[in-house]
Amino acid sequence: MSKIGFSKKVFFFFDQTFFSLGNGLKKLFCKNIMQRFYRHKF
DSSP: OHHHHHHHHHHHHHHHHHHHHHHHHHHHHHHHHHHHHHHHHO
8 A cells, every 4th residue: 555655656746847847848948939930020
């Protein structure tokens, strides 16, 4: 039982970490694309 609970905790931790990392990368990526787009447009 404790093994399952531990793996659930670890999975949750990694899930949260990758989620926040993914969000940060997405924001950076979108920012970069928007800057390039506006630079080319104007």
